[in-house]
Amino acid sequence: MRPDLSVRDVDIRELMDDPRADERMLARTYGRFGLVNAVVSRPGLIYRRDIRPRAVGARPLRILDIGAGGADLCRLIAGRLRHDSIVAEITALDADERAIRWASAHDRGAGVRYRRALTTELADAGEKFDVVLSNHVLHHLDESELRTVLDDSRRLLAPGGLASHHDISRSRIAYGSFAAVTWPISRSLLADSFIREDGLLSIRRSYTPAELRAAVPPGWTVRRGVPARLELRWEDRRARP
Numbered sequence: 725m726r727p728d729l730s731v732r733d734v735d736i737r738e739l740m741d742d743p744r745a746d747e748r749m750l751a752r753t754y755g756r757f758g759l760v761n762a763v764v765s766r767p768g769l770i771y772r773r774d775i776r777p778r779a780v781g782a783r784p785l786r787i788l789d790i791g792a793g794g795a796d797l798c799r800l801i802a803g804r805l806r807h808d809s810i811v812a813e814i815t816a817l818d819a820d821e822r823a824i825r826w827a828s829a830h831d832r833g834a835g836v837r838y839r840r841a842l843t844t845e846l847a848d849a850g851e852k853f854d855v856v857l858s859n860h861v862l863h864h865l866d867e868s869e870l871r872t873v874l875d876d877s878r879r880l881l882a883p884g885g886l887a888s889h890h891d892i893s894r895s896r897i898a899y900g901s902f903a904a905v906t907w908p909i910s911r912s913l914l915a916d917s918f919i920r921e922d923g924l925l926s927i928r929r930s931y932t933p934a935e936l937r938a939a940v941p942p943g944w945t946v947r948r949g950v951p952a953r954l955e956l957r958w959e960d961r962r963a964r965p
């Protein structure tokens with residue numbers, strides 16, 4: 725039976741967020757995020773549109789991925805930047821020690837920095853980035869965490885920087901498509917992982933563009949994307965040094 729998708733189900737909790745989650749299944753989940761992101765998150769577009777154009781001058785491009793999980797997005801960006809001969813420092817940040825442990829053990833020569841911390845720690849320390857990203861994190865946050873992550877994202881931006889938070893947009897089509905596409909591979913590619921169950925729970929917890937617009941402070945822009953995506957964006961208008 726389809727759940728009621730007319731309102732955000734903020735009371736449900738994803739299985740991967742359980743501190744007692746099965747370690748082997750959690751590891752497989754981190755390992756499968758790359759597959760999901762390749763299909764739904766359009767990492768190539770994020771790279772071409774938002775990252776590569778910010779590489780100007782001799783200074784390394786500083787990129788922060790908040791809630792990096794398995795950090796596949798960081799590794800993919802590192803590979804593209806290397807291919808384009810752009811020097812960069814990429815930080816994969818996650819609040820969950822288990823994610824950081826898994827991701828740093830699977831860096832595969834990407835040279836990403838892995839940190840278990842909350843954004844406030846970095847912002848209070850005065851750290852600055854040219855691009856602050858997240859993917860599939862907004863729907864995990866409660867109201868106060870959302871406010872904190874957004875305020876910190878702005879504080880973390882260097883002049884001319886971009887904060888860009890990507891997530892699923894809740895809809896019946898998103899739920900139905902994810903359920904249909906993952907069902908045939910649930911016992912093969914996605915076996916022993918939380919991907920299918922957590923993906924469906926995520927959609928129930930995620931925002932529609934109108935809800936997100938109403939939930940964020942003024943100045944943030946919400947864009948719709950395909951397939952069933954949304955992006956929350958802030959561009960720092962100060963001139964780059």
Ligand SMILES: C[S@@+](CC[C@H](N)C(=O)[O-])C[C@H]1O[C@@H](n2cnc3c(N)ncnc32)[C@H](O)[C@@H]1O
Pocket residue numbers: 757758761790791792793794795797817818819820823841842843858859860861864865869873
């Ligand atoms: C669904 S996973 C997404 C992982 C990855 N970004 C991706 O697209 O595959 C959400 C991640 O956000 C992390 N997270 C949740 N709240 C966070 C916060 N306030 N600060 C940093 N990480 C957070 C979780 O620990 C989890 O690893």
